[in-house]
Every structure is written in structure tokens, then in C-alpha cells.
Amino acid sequence: MPDIDLGKTDPNFMRELTKRPGGERISACLTCQTCVASCPITEVNGTFNPARIIRMTLYGLREEVLGGDFIWLCTSCYACQERCPQGVRITEFMTQLKNMAVEAGYIPSGVKAQLDLVTGQGRIYPIDDFDNKKRNKIDLPSLPTSCDVVEKIFPKEG
Amino acid sequence: MKKSSRYSLFLGCTIPARGRNYELSARKVAAQLGLELVDMDEYICCGFPIKSADLSSALILAAYNLALAKKQGLDVCTLCSSCTSALTEAVHHLDKDENAREVVNKSLAKAGLVYESPVRVRHFARILYEEIGPDAIQKHFQKDLSDLHIAIHYGCHYLKPSEIYDGFDNVENPKTLDALVSITGAKVVDYAGKKRCCGGPILPIDEKTALAVAKQKLDDIVAAGANAMCLVCPFCAVMYDSNQKGIETEFETSYNLPVLYLPQLLGIAMGFDRKELGLNMNVVKTKDLLAGYFDKE
Ligand code: SF4
Ligand code: SF4
Numbered sequence: 001m002p003d004i005d006l007g008k009t010d011p012n013f014m015r016e017l018t019k020r021p022g023g024e025r026i027s028a029c030l031t032c033q034t035c036v037a038s039c040p041i042t043e044v045n046g047t048f049n050p051a052r053i054i055r056m057t058l059y060g061l062r063e064e065v066l067g068g069d070f071i072w073l074c075t076s077c078y079a080c081q082e083r084c085p086q087g088v089r090i091t092e093f094m095t096q097l098k099n100m101a102v103e104a105g106y107i108p109s110g111v112k113a114q115l116d117l118v119t120g121q122g123r124i125y126p127i128d129d130f131d132n133k134k135r136n137k138i139d140l141p142s143l144p145t146s147c148d149v150v151e152k153i154f155p156k157e158g
Numbered sequence: 159m160k161k162s163s164r165y166s167l168f169l170g171c172t173i174p175a176r177g178r179n180y181e182l183s184a185r186k187v188a189a190q191l192g193l194e195l196v197d198m199d200e201y202i203c204c205g206f207p208i209k210s211a212d213l214s215s216a217l218i219l220a221a222y223n224l225a226l227a228k229k230q231g232l233d234v235c236t237l238c239s240s241c242t243s244a245l246t247e248a249v250h251h252l253d254k255d256e257n258a259r260e261v262v263n264k265s266l267a268k269a270g271l272v273y274e275s276p277v278r279v280r281h282f283a284r285i286l287y288e289e290i291g292p293d294a295i296q297k298h299f300q301k302d303l304s305d306l307h308i309a310i311h312y313g314c315h316y317l318k319p320s321e322i323y324d325g326f327d328n329v330e331n332p333k334t335l336d337a338l339v340s341i342t343g344a345k346v347v348d349y350a351g352k353k354r355c356c357g358g359p360i361l362p363i364d365e366k367t368a369l370a371v372a373k374q375k376l377d378d379i380v381a382a383g384a385n386a387m388c389l390v391c392p393f394c395a396v397m398y399d400s401n402q403k404g405i406e407t408e409f410e411t412s413y414n415l416p417v418l419y420l421p422q423l424l425g426i427a428m429g430f431d432r433k434e435l436g437l438n439m440n441v442v443k444t445k446d447l448l449a450g451y452f453d454k455e
Contacts, residue, residue: 040355040371043371045367072364073360075360076209079353081319082320098210102211112211114207114362115212118207118219123202125172125175131174135178140182144200153222153269154215
């Protein structure tokens with residue numbers, strides 16, 4: 001994660017975040033490091049640090065946070081959120097950062113692929129007749145192959 | 159005591175593709191215990207995989223599936239912990255936020271559906287624990303599995319965020335799976351990182367870090383002397399079972415630690431055979447571990 005450069009701050013960044021569900025209480029953070037000690041990613045990669053991501057957000061470092069690869073390392077495991085003594089909803093805050101990154105045009109290819117699959121065809125692994133034959137062979141019932149309904153609930157733009 | 163023994167089964171994306179051993183064994187165990195699992199028709203993804211990219215679309219996906227269950231008039235039973243949390247979270251969100259409900263229902267109307275409270279979602283293991291109970295399940299057992307030393311992996315979303323799960327278990331000191339495993343006679347082995355995440359969600363982002371997270375747990379389990387692992391989520395199984403070889407190669411180590419789904423373990427105790435429980439589909443071979451429990455093939 002980059003050093004904090006206070007020259008490039010954007011106070012609206014924090015204001016936007018505190019309006020999103022999960023971001024409300026980030027300014028209550030006391031940097032006690034309980035989240036850091038609970039994080040399975042920090043455990044294997046010391047440069048990932050949830051408390052520091054909160055700090056960077058409070059300082060208004062929009063580009064560094066949203067454009068950084070590190071926010072995508074959060075697994076959404078909730079270990080931090082369950083233990084924060086200040087009630088900061090850290091996991092949900094991290095999810096909001098990822099959503100804001102996507103809105104700003106930053107999306108890792110793996111995440112983009114999943115988004116396209118799910119909103120385009122309804123499931124990550126669609127099921128066809130061949131799959132159903134394999135299922136029947138091992139005594140599993142056939143499953144519906146059609147997910148056409150996604151076209152109705154997510155109409156293609158344009 | 160029993161409220162209902164019929165459930166709408168929500169399989170999600172991963173189980174039919176990568177967890178057929180889980181599905182097979184869960185269906186067998188459910189039937190043995192008198193739980194009727196009715197497949198949810200035309201279900202789609204629960205929304206979990208796209209939460210990080212687009213929360214509002216994820217909520218619509220979850221609500222669609224919940225509306226299908228509502229139409230069936232049944233509570234939902236899930237096998238995947240990620241599906242469990244995505245659907246349960248959606249129920250909580252929609253039930254307290256009228257605005258969100260309106261937005262979602264506008265989309266669902268195009269599919270002729272409506273989200274209406276109440277819809278109840280519970281993980282299969284939670285239903286076993288709450289609706290049938292360890293003592294009653296134990297009455298169905300024919301074999302004592304005391305040769306097994308099991309490390310239980312709860313995973314994250316079976317328990318968390320705790321605020322959506324009505325306190326059915328305790329995040330810092332979970333007990334439900336311990337209770338369900340110990341009735342088989344197997345010894346439950348405690349180990350250092352029992353609460354650690356499997357790392358699965360970041361596999362498409364940074365494979366090496368994801369595998370490093372999974373490795374930590376495999377190290378802890380082997381150090382504690384367990385000879386198998388038990389879990390309740392297909393994502394976790396991908397990390398510990400499907401990717402165990404990859405972890406061994408990447409970090410030049412060796413585990414050879416069989417990974418069993420909870421209903422596989424219960425099914426062995428109930429007397430089902432290997433095939434019926436899909437044990438042939440587990441990636442790390444279970445033959446030696448379970449040799450004492452099956453007739454020679
Ligand atoms: S646990 Fe909470 S208060 Fe402590 S550093 Fe993390 S976010 Fe801040
Ligand atoms: S939710 Fe994210 S930041 Fe929090 S402990 Fe888990 S991986 Fe770390």
C-alpha cells in the first residue's frame with residue numbers, strides 16, 4: 001500500500017462514504033488495530049491493513065484507495081467487523097469501496113468476468129442438458145437449465 | 159417440536175458444478191431424517207459473487223430467489239454458506255427498508271414476482287441442528303466413527319455477520335458443527351486458526367495470497383493431529399480439497415488431508431455406501447482414512 005500523501009486529498013470522498021450503508025461510522029475509528037490483528041489477509045501479507053485503509057479514506061485519498069489493488073484483497077470474512085470495539089462496519093465499508101471503485105471504472109478482470117456471467121446468463125456455471133444427463137447418472141435430479149429471467153430483471157441497455 | 163419438514167432447496171451456482179458430492183450426501187441424509195427438499199425452480203445466482211462489484215444488482219438477484227421460495231410457500235434451505243449469507247442478508251435488508259423493497263419489486267415485477275416478508279433462510283447444518291437436533295440424528299446411526307480425528311472448519315458466512323443469524327451459534331466460540339460431528343463418535347480436534355477464513359473469495363483476484371491463507375489453516379490442522387477436515391461450504395472445499403495439491407506444490411509441502419462435507423460424515427455413520435455419498439468425487443482420496451467403515455470393494 002502506498003505512503004499517505006496529504007497533498008491529494010478530497011474531503012468529499014469521506015462524505016460520500018458515510019452516506020453509504022456500512023460507511024456511517026468510519027470516523028469513529030480509534031486505530032486500535034483490533035481489525036488488523038483479526039485479518040487473515042494481513043496475516044499473510046503485512047502490507048494489507050484495514051485500519052490504514054480507513055485512515056486513507058478519512059484523509060480523502062480517493063484515487064489511492066479506489067485505484068489501488070489492495071482493496072480487492074479483502075475476502076469479506078467479517079472477522080474485523082465482528083470485533084471492532086467502535087462498531088465500525090469494516091467489511092461493509094470495504095464492499096462499498098469496491099463498489100465505488102467499479103463505479104469509477106476500476107474493476108479487476110476476475111470480478112468483471114463474474115459480474116458479466118451472473119447478470120448476463122444468471123449463474124456462474126450454467127447447467128445444460130449434458131450436465132443433467134451426468135447428474136441423472138449419479139442419481140441426482142435434473143435442474144432447470146433456463147435462466148432467461150435475468151434478461152427480464154436486468155434488461156440490456158441500448 | 160418440528161415446525162416444518164419441507165424446504166425449498168436453493169443449490170446456487172457452485173454446488174451443481176463443483177460440489178455434487180455435497181449435494182448427493184445432503185439429499186441422502188435429508189431423506190433419512192425425513193426432511194423433504196423441494197428443488198427451487200428456475201433459480202439464479204444468489205448475488206454473493208457480484209456484491210463487491212454491484213450491491214444493488216446483488217440484492218435484486220437475492221430477492222428474486224426469495225420471491226420464488228415465497229411462491230412455493232416454503233422456508234429456504236441452503237447448502238453453500240455464501241448463498242446463506244447473501245440470501246439472509248437480503249431478507250434483513252428488505253424487511254427493514256421499505257425503499258429498497260420498492261426498488262427491488264419494480265425489477266421483480268418484470269418477472270411476475272414480488273418479494274414479501276416473511277421468507278426464512280437457513281443453512282442445511284443449522285436446520286439439522288435446530289429442527290432435528292443432534293440426539294435425534296444420532297438415533298439413525300449404525301457406525302461409530304471413533305477412528306476419525308476431525309478438524310471442523312466453520313468458514314465465515316455460516317456464522318457471520320452474526321447480526322443476521324438470530325444468535326443460533328456463537329462467532330467467537332461456535333458449537334453447532336462440533337455437536338453434529340461429535341455424535342458420530344469422531345473426535346473433534348481443536349486447532350489454532352479454527353476461525354480463519356478459507357481465502358476463497360480472492361482466488362480470482364490474487365491466487366497466491368488466497369492459497370497462502372488456505373495453507374495457514376492446513377498447517378494448523380496437521381500440527382494439531384487431525385486426520386481429516388469437515389466443512390459445510392463448497393467454496394471452502396474448493397480451497398482445501400480441490401486446491402490442496404496446488405498448495406502443496408506452491409509451498410513445497412505435503413498434507414494429504416481428506417476433506418469431508420458434514421453430510422458425508424453423517425452419511426457414513428448412517429451406513430450409506432461410498433457412492434451414495436459421492437466420496438469418489440472428493441479430490442483428496444478418502445479410501446485409506448475410511449477403510450474401516452466400508453466393505454472391501
Ligand atoms: S477495530 Fe475498529 S476502531 Fe479498531 S482500528 Fe479497526 S476499525 Fe478502527
Ligand atoms: S473482512 Fe476484509 S478487512 Fe476484514 S478481516 Fe476479513 S479480509 Fe480483513
